[in-house]
Amino acid sequence: MIIESVLKEGRKSLAENEVKLLMRESGIPTTDFQVVRRYEDVDQKKLKFPVVLKVCSPTILHKTDVGGVVLDINKDQLEAEFKKMRDKFPKEEILVESHQDRRVEVIVGLINDPTFGLTIMFGLGGIYTEVYKDVTFRIVPIKKEDADEMLKEIKAAPILEGFRKIKVDRDAIITTLMKVSALGEKYADKIDQMDLNPVFVKEKGAVVVDAKLLLK
Numbered sequence: 001m002i003i004e005s006v007l008k009e010g011r012k013s014l015a016e017n018e019v020k021l022l023m024r025e026s027g028i029p030t031t032d033f034q035v036v037r038r039y040e041d042v043d044q045k046k047l048k049f050p051v052v053l054k055v056c057s058p059t060i061l062h063k064t065d066v067g068g069v070v071l072d073i074n075k076d077q078l079e080a081e082f083k084k085m086r087d088k089f090p091k092e093e094i095l096v097e098s099h100q101d102r103r104v105e106v107i108v109g110l111i112n113d114p115t116f117g118l119t120i121m122f123g124l125g126g127i128y129t130e131v132y133k134d135v136t137f138r139i140v141p142i143k144k145e146d147a148d149e150m151l152k153e154i155k156a157a158p159i160l161e162g163f164r165k166i167k168v169d170r171d172a173i174i175t176t177l178m179k180v181s182a183l184g185e186k187y188a189d190k191i192d193q194m195d196l197n198p199v200f201v202k203e204k205g206a207v208v209v210d211a212k213l214l215l216k
Contacts, residue, residue, distance in 0.1 A: 110194040
């Protein structure tokens with residue numbers, strides 16, 4: 001229902017919290033977060049420190065580029081860092097979430113290709129995604145066999161297969177790809193582009209840490 005609500009408002013982009021709520025609706029693990037306007041509204045009892053602060057707005061999609069992300073904030077720093085972000089983005093909401101451990105960062109995305117229609121993308125994630133361009137694509141919907149092949153096709157495949165004893169949950173990645181494919185199939189006529197980057201892959205499980213979604 002989130003996508004329908006956004007379209008009714010006449011918007012084409014979702015804020016991070018809206019995309020993450022959509023992830024939850026689709027059974028895709030994501031972070032526990034709070035979205036507030038005032039420091040006094042932060043429920044610290046529900047936070048595990050260190051935490052991350054992000055500007056949360058449907059009009060600011062590249063948060064890092066505008067200084068809208070602050071990492072590794074401890075309890076003593078939270079109020080000061082919150083107020084700094086409040087001053088920098090006075091009209092926007094602020095997302096607060098606990099820091100996530102990870103073994104590997106990957107990207108999962110949906111792209112509406114003019115020739116092939118909605119396609120799903122998978123590859124090495126994080127801030128170097130655009131540098132390495134280590135990604136592979138399939139047309140939505142995909143089968144489990146397709147998802148497994150995608151993991152094997154990227155240059156970083158050895159990392160996902162235990163390179164230097166790095167243990168990552170391949171099944172969790174495949175499950176995420178399958179659920180994103182199902183989400184894409186459901187909203188194929190509405191989604192223009194979606195980026196889940198990074199997705200932190202752990203020894204057990206995977207979690208969407210940052211997310212963007214643009215509608216047609």
